Amino acid sequence: MTTRLMMVMILLSVSTPPIVAQVIRGDATAGQRVYEQQCLRCHGAKLDGNGPDSRDLIVRPADLRSQSTRSKTDWELLVAISNGVLFTPMHGFRGKLTDQQLLDVLSYIRSVSPPDFSS
Numbered sequence: 001m002t003t004r005l006m007m008v009m010i011l012l013s014v015s016t017p018p019i020v021a022q023v024i025r026g027d028a029t030a031g032q033r034v035y036e037q038q039c040l041r042c043h044g045a046k047l048d049g050n051g052p053d054s055r056d057l058i059v060r061p062a063d064l065r066s067q068s069t070r071s072k073t074d075w076e077l078l079v080a081i082s083n084g085v086l087f088t089p090m091h092g093f094r095g096k097l098t099d100q101q102l103l104d105v106l107s108y109i110r111s112v113s114p115p116d117f118s119s
């Protein structure tokens with residue numbers, strides 16, 4: 001193999017954009033139960049951020065139906081759910097929920113509020 005060909009192959013492998021396919025291996029039905037137990041009190045039954053506890057929070061829970069949330073990738077939302085959002089009442093659920101439950105609850109959110117990358 002010539003050096004030039006090798007360079008082209010290396011460049012191709014480096015410059016190929018990461019796969020952003022929205023494949024979630026979660027179960028939305030199981031995720032709904034997780035949501036109701038862990039998330040509803042802040043994000044609300046309609047995912048609009050108006051849960052019963054939201055009134056007392058200085059930083060209001062995200063409206064998970066918003067364009068802002070829908071335009072985020074699964075990965076970004078998963079990071080928010082597992083690590084929490086810094087300086088907000090949204091704490092991380094890694095350790096509290098299993099990896100499968102994290103995927104399930106993400107599936108549930110996506111099923112109610114599908115991804116939208118149009119803008």
Ligand code: HEC
Pocket residue numbers: 034035038039040041042043057059060061062068069070072077078080081085088089090091093105106
């Ligand atoms: C104590 C209240 C509270 C609980 C409980 C809670 N959240 Fe949050 N959540 C928040 C707040 C506050 C934010 C940050 C809003 C902001 O950044 O302005 C947030 C942000 C998020 C985001 C990021 C949205 C975005 O567009 O970046 C996701 C996703 C999310 N929460 C999902 C969940 C899930 C799933 C659960 C349950 C497993 C959960 N939250 C439980 C309060 C809560």
